[in-house]
Amino acid sequence: MGWKKYPQEVVDRLFLAIDEDDVINSETTEFPSVVLGTSQQNIRDYYALCLQLWEEGFTRQELLSLINQVLAGQELTKAQRKQYKFIRARYKHLRFAQRLYSQKHDADKIFKATTVYLGHFQDGFKNGDKNSVQYYGKILRLLLSRPIWSWVKYSLNHLHVDSETGFQRYVCAQLNELSTMLNKATVTGTEFHDIRKIVSQQVSFFDTQRSIENNPTQVYAISRFLANINGLMGDKHDEMVADKLSGVREYETPTTLDSQLRSDLEQLVEKTVRI
Structure with missing residues (x-):
């Protein structure tokens, strides 16, 4: 677009x-x-910057690698935790942008779910909750699979601003x-x-x-x-x-x-x- x-x-x-x-x-x-x-x-330009921040800030493979590492029972290093935190921050900011600027004033359902589950997964590995880590980690792996990722990117790039x-x-x-x-x-x-x-x-x-x-x-x-x-x-x-x-x-x-x-x-x- x-x-x-x-x-x-x-x-x-x-x-x-x-x-x-x-x-x-x-x-x-x-x-x-x-x-x-x-x-x-401005509405269009503001959304464009939020989208650019998300698209250029990390790769699907980088995020999957962090999730797979935790699922394998390996702790993230301090630098990796910061990397995960910053990826999640980009998700949250773009979710706010969809709520503010889109005609429907809501985020894409899959994108919204991914943002929420990234938070639950982070709470899980921070608090040592193995059940939570396994549950949300496996869902996130599905949501970050190549076909779903491609669909989400298409949806984000074809948002109709209000x-x-x-x-x-x-x-x-x-x-x-x-x-x-x-x-x-x-x-x-x-x-x-x-x-x-x-x-x-x-x-x-x-x-x-x-x-x-x-x-x-x-x-x-x-x-x-x-x-x-x-x-x-x-x-x-x-x-x-x-x-x-x-x-x-x-x-x-x-x-x-x-x-x-x-x-x-x-x-x-x-x-x-x-x-």
Whole structure:
């Protein structure tokens, strides 16, 4: 479909932004006001960069080799674990891009499943869960087989991007959903996870924009502010999952949001102008 190709320095900027997109920081304490929306040309160009990051970042054989090594009972080296983490990060960013920019605002089913199973497989080998490693590893080997890989690549390259109006409608709905959840005194585990998914998609949008535009001050500030929220929520979610696994607390037990986190999320809602 003739997707735009970017110079390597632009791809590198995006990779660096993604590596920082859940790092807790205090670079920006006030969320800059932002008008929600962008042109259809930008929608197409942003998706093109996310696709390029994924296509050029690794090979099918490299990922399969890492999975087969773990399935064979061999531990990954520190460098290999980092390699796996970065491959998964590319999957996650492209999944966010499909949700944001496609007409259906959802990821390809096989691609989405692969992204999820890469996470479960990583949890398995990090925690020494051999059953999980075997189960998800064998599924991943199937999903990364040559015929399925070829189909997924075809699907990704033939994605139909949404219109400017459709994109605005989608992101406005996401912010309205966030606003509704913030009106509650407590949130369940699922609601907390849903809030983080909205934040993560917004982080990915501004990460992509600042990478293409070479870090303009306001876009960079928005990206870092959202990354801080993402990092705080990530730490809290890890705690909630650990409590569930240890039997300390059920995942769906209603919980209050940390006051600083709530304040930051409220800033995001209040200072984002819906067209």
